Amino acid sequence: MQIRVETPKDYPAIADLLLAAFEQGDEARLVEKxxxxxxxIPELALVAEKEGVVVGHILFSYIDLVGAETLPVLGLAPLAVHPQYQRQGIGSALVQAGMAKAEERGEAIAIVLGHPPFYSRFGFEPSVAYGIESPFPVSAEFFMVTFLQPKRQGYAGKVIYPSAFEGL
Structure with missing residues (x-):
């Protein structure tokens, strides 16, 4: 398996993958928006490829953390693996590769709304423990944050997602 940055040539395969993984088109429309x-962030849009076929995709993009000031932080959404290739470590490999690239770029934190048993393996913890509030009415354990750099001060407030996420 190879993990690499997505290219425009991959867009149709990624859209098909997202449709297969989520069984509806919201995530594909989100990625397009x-x-x-x-x-x-082109460098943080990655695909997993097996024998020339796109089997997984992850996207980190900027969202806002609004507190004492408005800070751009990473939002991880979506992460998808084609149903035929799930439970083979592809999603985990994409998260690890994406977070490593984000760290290299000097990004401070990443936020995800997701499955705690999966994301906690990568250092994600409930964001409320750090004073980071979800904009969604979800149980606290599902809205998580991980720190990519040692500095944790100043990252508190309410997360605001950009207009691309409206209607999801």
């Missing part, structure tokens, strides 16, 4: 926005 993010790509067209100023929140898109």
């Amino acid at each position: 993010i790509r067209l926005s100023d929140r898109y």
